[in-house]
Amino acid sequence: MQHVHVIPEEHYHEAADAIRQRTPVRPTIGLVAGSGLGPLVDEIENADVIPYEDIPHWPHSTVVGHAGRLVLGTLEGQPLVAMQGRAHFYEGYSPAQVTLPIRVMRLLGVNTVILTNAAGGLNPNFSAGDIMVIEDHIYIGGMTGSNPLRGPNQASFGPRFSIHTRTYNPTLNRLAHRVAEQNGFTLRQGVYVGLSGPTFETPAEVRMLRGWGGDSVGMSTAPEALVAYHAGMRVLGFSSITNLSLDSTEAREEVSHEEVLRLGRQIVPRLVTVIRGVLREMPPYDPADVENYPEA
Numbered sequence: 001m002q003h004v005h006v007i008p009e010e011h012y013h014e015a016a017d018a019i020r021q022r023t024p025v026r027p028t029i030g031l032v033a034g035s036g037l038g039p040l041v042d043e044i045e046n047a048d049v050i051p052y053e054d055i056p057h058w059p060h061s062t063v064v065g066h067a068g069r070l071v072l073g074t075l076e077g078q079p080l081v082a083m084q085g086r087a088h089f090y091e092g093y094s095p096a097q098v099t100l101p102i103r104v105m106r107l108l109g110v111n112t113v114i115l116t117n118a119a120g121g122l123n124p125n126f127s128a129g130d131i132m133v134i135e136d137h138i139y140i141g142g143m144t145g146s147n148p149l150r151g152p153n154q155a156s157f158g159p160r161f162s163i164h165t166r167t168y169n170p171t172l173n174r175l176a177h178r179v180a181e182q183n184g185f186t187l188r189q190g191v192y193v194g195l196s197g198p199t200f201e202t203p204a205e206v207r208m209l210r211g212w213g214g215d216s217v218g219m220s221t222a223p224e225a226l227v228a229y230h231a232g233m234r235v236l237g238f239s240s241i242t243n244l245s246l247d248s249t250e251a252r253e254e255v256s257h258e259e260v261l262r263l264g265r266q267i268v269p270r271l272v273t274v275i276r277g278v279l280r281e282m283p284p285y286d287p288a289d290v291e292n293y294p295e296a
């Protein structure tokens with residue numbers, strides 16, 4: 001059998017216990033701030049900050065633009081745990097390590113996660129600076145052997161064969177659009193393609209992904225969404241479109257990580273408005289919203 005990295009169940013509990021010992025906050029909402037989106041987390045009130053290195057088994061991000069701190073506090077009255085920076089598969093972490101924080105959030109009492117990322121725009125109607133609500137994803141790693149749920153099923157989190165018809169919560173998606181409209185701007189909506197990275201796509205790959213129905217493309221989010229939804233959590237996802245994907249070898253523009261970070265900073269104020277509005281009007285968690293539950 002091909003090697004699969006399994007995280008023992010007690011590691012998740014050790015991480016959750018270490019967090020509980022550092023803060024009185026008991027979060028129900030989780031937030032993951034993607035590349036360039038770290039300032040989202042600065043909005044949190046009465047914040048307790050825990051550096052990732054203080055949490056056992058927690059993966060550290062090695063990427064510029066990812067701070068590496070867990071922040072617990074409140075936003076719009078909701079108790080929240082936020083990750084300023086995330087670990088990625090391309091850094092060398094296993095899919096199980098990349099998604100450990102999501103399961104730890106679950107153990108802390110989180111029932112809804114808001115996942116954000118920086119992404120390229122595959123959809124030719126998009127512009128750099130747009131925000132896309134993630135309606136669904138195509139997760140190539142997950143389809144081809146790097147699925148974080150591969151290996152023995154840890155049934156206390158969710159079922160062996162998890163169902164993913166509505167991974168990204170349609171009610172929360174509609175709420176996000178409504179909040180944006182009330183504030184005088186619009187959001188895009190579409191399919192996020194999750195790739196392993198760290199290379200940006202070739203023009204041939206861009207044309208292929210577009211043909212497959214992808215609207216944005218990035219190197220994160222999809223494994224986290226699978227693990228969250230497997231564990232019965234609601235997921236709301238946003239791509240910040242930091243660049244348009246280049247579909248021709250004749251293209252003169254270039255993508256760079258610096259540009260991704262710069263555009264991210266421009267997008268933050270609108271994303272803050274949307275996330276605050278969603279938190280203000282967040283409908284209570286309803287088990288009918290999700291398809292997966294732990295096996296009894």
Ligand code: HPA
Nearest residue numbers: 118119120217218219260
């Ligand atoms: N491709 C993949 N990941 C990204 C991109 C991109 O064009 N932009 C920001 N993250």
